[in-house]
Amino acid sequence: MTEIHLTGRTASPGLAIGPVTVLMVAVESRRARGDPAQETAALKAAIEGATAELAELIEAEQGEAADILEFQVAMLEDDALAEGAFDAISAGTPADQAWRAVLDAEIAGYRSAEDEYFRARTADLVDIRDRVLGRLNGEDKSVEITGGSIVASDDISPSTFLAADWTRGGAIVLAAGSSSSHVAMLARARGAPMVVGLGPLSWEGRPPALALVDGDAGTVIFDPEPETRRLFEHRMDAANAARAVADAGRVKPALTAGGRRIPVLLNIAAPEDLAGLDPAICDGIGLVRTEFLFEASQGLPDEETQYAVYRRILDWAEGRPVTIRTLDAGGDKPISGLTIDGESNPFLGLRGIRLSLSRPEVFRLQFRALARAAVHGTLKVMLPMVAVPSELDRARSILDAEIGALRAKGIACARPPLGIMIEVPAAALCAEDFSAAFYSIGSNDLTQYTMAAARDIGAVADLNDAGHPAVLALIARTVEAARKRDVEVSLCGDAAADTRLTTAVLATGLRTLSVAPLTVARLKAAIAKVSS
């Protein structure tokens, strides 16, 4: 049996190891049906029963968990929810079908919501639907989740989560799901690691026995080899010890033991990543990936959509600097209708700035939205995958042209400073030659291009080492170029969050690090241990 590596998005941090429980979501229809009067009575009883069940659960819960269940109770107690179902029953539809149809329509409304937060409520509505269906069918469908197990499913409902015992470890890994779901909030509150968006979990009839879950990196390994498992357990022990210390210092500024202040910025992949976060934990946002906009719209998002999203992020930051990266498609991030299919080596092909310059109409639209948003905060814009200065120069002329066009029409806009990502070794070696307003080092690509080893190819993954002297030398060289040109430089790749590298990274002269929100506490704790 070979181990299976899957990458998703992190929804709750931490590491876990355990046996896998695959949840099959299926509520069967009931057999016996009666006349409309009986069916109406059956649905009423089922809704009341479900409400009572929830009330009982609330008794045992507190805080966030109780709030979430109270929301479900409020929805169930509202006649507006079942109105349509009772109408359908009087017209002859069986209770379970009527209820399912009405709730499915309600669920579809949530699923198609523009706002990620409302989309994430889908799981609550599914929970409500299935709890009532369960009562109608008169069967107990609740799945037994043994404490300490890794729950693998498409998505998971809050009541399924709450029915399990999370004090003995365990984790959740989902094919779909959302980091803003109620379950994700609960998982974070209970310290259960959770990874979402893994894509289809197909085992071809043989579900895995064991899984390693890395809630920090958003990865899952099913049926690991003994050596993989041993290394993972080692990491778990160290991480558990470190976490307790770290959580205390999240909102304090990061200072080294030697008293140097290290600005800590956030990397985000979507505005939803900021939900519930206190801006005080960071000194700004160092990387906003914009690929999500193109994935969500399944094509090209219009200017207004982009502008609204950029503005929301700037509003959240309350004046702190926000660096937004222009579309970085291609390589491992294909976008249908935009990237080129069938390139022999997509990582060395038309990706990042190269793709943007080849599709100027898409690029122009993004620049227009960015220039308009720049009025509302401290916006900086960075270009991915830049290799030669002419790419920056061409992008700048496109930006200038768009700003000119906006001004000519009297549309409010501002010119954001234009910086570059340093992820191609050529750009690191010649950083001084770029007239960039700032540099942001993307250590993931810089490492793979320097070491000629991809991190998702297991056989060469050990070569993909951001701590290798060659990679650190390129970082140091970029920092030196920034010092000479008197521009800012920061690190936004995974190396910034890898606390084993913090000392080495700061030794290159770097002062600003940008990491995922969930790793801020741990990074600040690691910085405090750096002596210089």
Next chain:
Amino acid sequence: MHDTNASRASFLPLTASAVLVNPVGLHARPSVKLTQCAKRFAAAIEIALAADGPWTDAKSPVKVMRVKAPQGAMLYFRVAGPDGEAALAAVIGLVHDGFGEA
């Protein structure tokens, strides 16, 4: 809800608006808080995302959630009933306080 309005025709509707300041808009918990607050009053209380509607019964969590009001949205209230003034002050206060979450 229209019936409620009609039966209290002698009370002129009061209106007010406030910006949603809590982080994720009129979501699950704020919706529950708003409807619980609204139900304490006899007056008909409705919300909308525009000054001219469409209006939604503020006492129904199912309907309030369907509005999907995001953070930063202007929320309009229309209230009619004997305790209308107190009701309006209470719901506006709730929005201003960010539903205790901001």
